[in-house]
Amino acid sequence: MSWDPYATLGVSRSATADEIRRAYRALAKELHPDVRPGDKAAEDRFKKATAAFNMLSDPTTKARFDRGEIDADGNERMAFNARPRQGARAHAGAGAGPGAGPGAGAGGDAFDLGDIFSDLFGPGFGSSRGYSRMRGRDIRFTLEVDFLDAINGARKRISLAEGRTLDVAIPAGVESGQVLRLKNQGGAGVQGGPAGDALVELSVKPHAFFRREGQDVHMDLNISLTEAVEGGKVQAPTPTGNVTLTVPAGSNTGKTLRLKGKGVAGQGDQFVRLQVVLPEIPDEDLKKFVKKWPRRDYTPPRPGG
Incomplete structure (x- = not known):
């Protein structure tokens, strides 16, 4: 006081x-x-x-x-x-x-x-x-x-x-x-x-999508189903501007890619966690494809399973 x-x-x-x-x-x-x-x-x-x-x-x-x-x-x-x-x-x-x-x-x-x-x-x-x-x-x-x-x-x-x-x-x-x-x-x-x-x-102040952990920067990046299955190059933001990021074919949600030297003041790294996002509007062609997909009975690993 x-x-x-x-x-x-x-x-x-x-x-x-x-x-x-x-x-x-x-x-x-x-x-x-x-x-x-x-x-x-x-x-x-x-x-x-x-x-x-x-x-x-x-x-x-x-x-x-x-x-x-x-x-x-x-x-x-x-x-x-x-x-x-x-x-x-x-x-x-x-x-x-x-x-x-x-x-x-x-x-x-x-x-x-x-x-x-x-x-x-x-x-x-x-x-x-x-x-x-x-x-x-x-x-x-x-x-x-x-x-x-x-x-x-x-x-x-x-x-x-x-x-x-x-x-x-x-x-x-x-x-x-x-x-x-x-x-x-x-x-x-x-x-x-x-x-x-x-x-x-x-x-x-907090950022809209960047998070800081020590000297590293983390973020989630949405990718399409096509980019996840086939792989490809996408634009990813960093604290110093956009870079081209290579998404490996067969990437799942949760896969994390590292951009070296893109962390805090160039000292740490940036970690990009991929998130596979389906179209918001239902895609009839995608539904038809899934119904005919030979492995439609595939069940991914689940907690407690």
Whole structure:
């Protein structure tokens, strides 16, 4: 469950910009690592309070959090193009979140954390210290990828809420659940700190007829009775395009043919399982032939037989 920046600062959701700033000043004066050196718990609370202040002192991120569009870590709750990811759904917001930059008060007046620390501890304190210069928050997306793009690789351009776009390179052979890290594409740093990263979790959509098993690709291919009995050449789709497949004479449903190197990213193979399909409309000539077929009493092997 995401943490609550209001509770972290000890203010209500109706708190004004001045109340938020005063609450943060009080916590900073109490918890700053230079005031309580070696106190890891106090340092962690100070960092959390700073993240909460940056979230709530910026009118844009505060409004988006209040509307439920992002959580306290800046992760999107709105659907980007995919299913939910642990309660949050990715869409955009690369600049949102607690690490999105120095806060701004009502009307857009900037709050400088260095100024706050100088007020509390004296001139020159804070802006040159590592604790006010903080790395921006990572943001997370769930991106749906077409099956063939996951097999062969692709480039996708995604649009973010702030109007920015990101070009995402999808490596060949990726699977659902894999996470791509885009360096420095997350929330902006605080007081000149480095930006966070964008973490893109991939969700591969199923294909209409291809199935993936490890590095191999499987599919069923319908063939006619004539092709099954006499054999012949048929067109078979692969992840990289159609190929000509030779069907051996006397092929039954279930016979599987292998296409070497036609699997995932050219590493695995493609396996084509043949399915003999009769015409949907009854064929009178075929019925007459079967009645005269010398081996019409032939019974194929059956389970339990």
